[in-house]
Each structure stands twice: as structure tokens, then as C-alpha cells.
Amino acid sequence: MTGLVEEMERLGSELVPVAELGKPGHVNRDLVVALGGAGLFSRLFGEGGVTATMLCQVRQGLARSCTEAETAFAVQGLGGVPIHLFGSDSVKERWLPGARTGELVMAFALTEPGAGSDAGSLSMAAERDGGTFRLTGTKTYISNAPEADVATVFARTTPEVGARGVTAFVVPTDLPGVTGRTVEMISNHPIGEWIFDGVSVPAENILGEPDHGFGVAMTTLDLFRPSVGAFALGMAETALRIAVEHAQTREAFGSPLSEFQGVAHQLADVRVGIEAATHLVYNAAAAYDRGERETLTGRSAMAKLAATETAQRAVDVAIQVLGARGLESDSTLAHLYTEVRAPRIYEGTSEIQRNIIARELFRGHL
Numbered sequence: 602m603t604g605l606v607e608e609m610e611r612l613g614s615e616l617v618p619v620a621e622l623g624k625p626g627h628v629n630r631d632l633v634v635a636l637g638g639a640g641l642f643s644r645l646f647g648e649g650g651v652t653a654t655m656l657c658q659v660r661q662g663l664a665r666s667c668t669e670a671e672t673a674f675a676v677q678g679l680g681g682v683p684i685h686l687f688g689s690d691s692v693k694e695r696w697l698p699g700a701r702t703g704e705l706v707m708a709f710a711l712t713e714p715g716a717g718s719d720a721g722s723l724s725m726a727a728e729r730d731g732g733t734f735r736l737t738g739t740k741t742y743i744s745n746a747p748e749a750d751v752a753t754v755f756a757r758t759t760p761e762v763g764a765r766g767v768t769a770f771v772v773p774t775d776l777p778g779v780t781g782r783t784v785e786m787i788s789n790h791p792i793g794e795w796i797f798d799g800v801s802v803p804a805e806n807i808l809g810e811p812d813h814g815f816g817v818a819m820t821t822l823d824l825f826r827p828s829v830g831a832f833a834l835g836m837a838e839t840a841l842r843i844a845v846e847h848a849q850t851r852e853a854f855g856s857p858l859s860e861f862q863g864v865a866h867q868l869a870d871v872r873v874g875i876e877a878a879t880h881l882v883y884n885a886a887a888a889y890d891r892g893e894r895e896t897l898t899g900r901s902a903m904a905k906l907a908a909t910e911t912a913q914r915a916v917d918v919a920i921q922v923l924g925a926r927g928l929e930s931d932s933t934l935a936h937l938y939t940e941v942r943a944p945r946i947y948e949g950t951s952e953i954q955r956n957i958i959a960r961e962l963f964r965g966h967l
């Protein structure tokens with residue numbers, strides 16, 4: 602779509618050897634440092650403001666060639682952007698330089714065992730104790746946990762008021778009382794759980810205002826949601842490219858597969874889906890960048906829903922067109938098959954996106 606997408610696709614290709622040295626379920630620190638060295642985190646937490654369009658272009662490009670690099674970039678961004686947008690000067694000076702180089706690995710810890718889609722009901726307690734808060738509870742399915750060095754953690758400072766009683770904290774994860782474990786997923790995604798047992802966090806580590814942390818989370822997710830769609834687009838484009846090449850070269854019954862309508866129409870439908878989702882993703886990003894708050898929530902939800910569902914279909918169709926070859930475990934499509942599933946779940950499931958779209962529709966915002 603633009604020069605930056607192609608530039609990121611090339612960078613992703615260069616990073617594949619570094620990505621391949623990573624261990625499933627664990628943070629690949631060399632990869633995070635390589636992304637920092639390429640200046641990508643300075644685009645997120647640097648002097649100039651982050652734009653949703655840039656974020657989408659970087660994610661789409663990296664996703665085309667190296668999903669591990671894409672995910673490492675995105676999760677570092679998700680953990681660091683709340684500090685960039687809501688941290689005090691001293692908090693930013695303390696944590697962002699290391700986040701920019703990739704030497705400090707970041708995470709965004711919202712989900713709990715009892716609070717996934719309904720994140721506003723989270724129960725991790727943050728109890729004031731003089732100039733500190735004591736954090737007690739569990740965060741689960743957190744990308745980069747438990748190895749990340751610094752996490753943006755959302756905890757409850759006021760009970761029984763739902764999303765209105767949540768506060769965001771910056772938490773260095775080497776504090777006494779923090780323990781964790783890795784969770785292995787079907788994709789090669791660094792993810793795990795943290796248990797906080799009375800962890801003492803200084804009040805100066807609060808991001809934004811006490812009890813307004815849910816707004817910190819939602820502002821961050823408003824920025825990132827279209828870009829989950831961009832990640833999906835990059836995967837869908839790669840799957841389609843592989844399927845088109847194969848359909849033009851593989852022969853059966855005396856013809857290339859592309860001559861069979863049953864094959865060609867599936868690929869045509871995927872191409873339409875990608876084109877439509879591309880417009881939705883970049884329209885939502887443009888709405889964010891123009892500050893169109895009223896339409897943004899609905900547009901972002903439409904973009905994420907359309908792009909992630911399209912990508913799932915694109916990868917499935919591509920495997921069908923390649924036949925058995927598409928399922929060889931070291932093939933790109935088999936890799937994409939495991940990577941494409943999670944974006945329909947994180948940062949709001951497809952069902953939650955539909956709920957948001959319907960709500961915004963009835964409010965007259967769409």
C-alpha cells in the first residue's frame with residue numbers, strides 16, 4: 602500500500618534468522634533488541650507522536666514476512682504506549698529509554714482468570730499503604746509474561762464500582778512478591794501468567810489518575826485495535842500470494858489449478874475480503890489520527906473484525922489450494938495457520954467487536 606509497508610516487509614525478511622532462534626512461549630530478547638536497533642520503538646515512544654496509520658503500516662509489513670517480529674513489535678508497543686501517553690516525566694525518563702532500545706521488554710497486563718472480555722470486572726487489588734500501593738492478584742494470558750521487565754498493570758483501587766475503580770501502574774517485574782510461569786499456546790507466542798503477592802508499588806508509578814486506569818487501557822486499545830487488523834492483513838496477503846503462485850504452477854487433470862473455477866473463485870473471494878478489510882483498517886487508523894472520537898470505536902471494531910476473520914479464511918483457503926503441501930509442518934502456511942487464530946480472540950473477541958459495532962450503530966455513531 603505504501604513505501605513503509607514494503608520497507609517493513611524487507612526488514613521482517615532480514616529478521617527471520619533471529620526469529621528462528623526464539624523458543625516457543627518465551628521472549629526472544631535478541632529480536633526485541635533488533636527491532637529497537639532498527640528504530641521501530643522510537644516511532645512509538647519517541648519525540649514525535651505515534652500515529653495509528655504508521656502503526657498499521659509497520660505491523661502489516663512485518664506480518665507479511667516475519668510474524669514473530671510483528672508480535673514482538675506490537676507487544677512492546679502495547680506495554681510501552683500507556684507510559685508514553687500517561688506517565689509523568691520522571692516515569693517516562695525512567696522506563697522509556699530502555700523500552701526504545703528493546704533492552705527493557707514490556708507487557709500490558711489487563712486480563713485475569715476471572716476477567717477476560719469483561720475486563721472492567723477485574724479483581725486484582727491495589728490497596729494504599731502510605732506512599733505505596735500493594736498489588737495482590739493474578740494476571741493471565743499476558744504476552745511477554747513472565748519474562749518482561751516492566752509491565753503496565755491494571756488493578757482495582759475502588760471496589761464494587763466496575764471499570765470506574767481501576768488504576769494503571771507501571772510495575773518493574775523484579776519487585777519482591779512477583780512470580781510467574783510461561784503458558785505454551787498453539788502459536789509461537791511469548792505468553793504467560795504473573796502472580797502478585799502484596800507487591801509494593803510507589804504511588805508515583807500510577808499512569809494517569811487513580812481510578813481512571815480503565816480509560817488508559819481503552820485509549821491504548823483504541824490505538825492498537827486497527828493495527829491488529831493490519832497484522833491480520835499482512836498474514837492474509839502472504840497466504841494469498843502463496844496460493845496464487847501454487848494455483849498457477851501446479852497441474853491436475855491436465856490444467857493448472859487456476860483453470861478450475863472451484864479454486865479460482867475461492868481466491869477471488871479472499872482477494873475481495875483483503876481489499877475490503879484494507880480500507881476498513883486504514884479508515885479506522887485515519888479516524889484515530891484525525892481525532893474523530895465519535896466514529897473511532899465503531900470503525901476500529903469493524904476493522905479488527907473484518908481483517909481477522911478475512912485472514913482466518915485466507916489461510917484456510919490457501920492451505921486447501923496447496924493440498925497436503927500446505928500442512929507440512931515447516932511450511933509458511935502451517936506457521937500462519939497457528940498464528941492467525943489468536944487475533945480473533947485478543948484485544949476483544951470477534952463477538953465483542955460485533956457487540957461494539959451494534960452498540961455504536963444504535964447510538965447513531967455508525
Ligand SMILES: Cc1cc2nc3c(=O)[nH]c(=O)nc-3n(C[C@H](O)[C@H](O)[C@H](O)COP(=O)(O)OP(=O)(O)OC[C@H]3O[C@@H](n4cnc5c(N)ncnc54)[C@H](O)[C@@H]3O)c2cc1C
Pocket residue numbers: 709710711712716717718719741742743744745786790792943946947948949950951952953956
Ligand atoms: C495470544 C494471546 C495473547 C494475549 N495477550 C494479552 C496481553 O498481552 N494482555 C492482556 O491483558 N490480555 C491478553 N490476552 C487475553 C485476551 O485479551 C483475552 O483472552 C480476551 O479478552 C478474551 O477473554 P477470555 O479469553 O477470558 O474469554 P471470555 O471472556 O471468557 O470469552 C469466552 C467466549 O465468550 C464470548 N463472550 C464473552 N462475553 C460475550 C458477550 N457479551 N457477548 C457475546 N459473546 C461473549 C467470547 O467472545 C468468547 O468467544 C491474550 C490472549 C491471547 C490468546
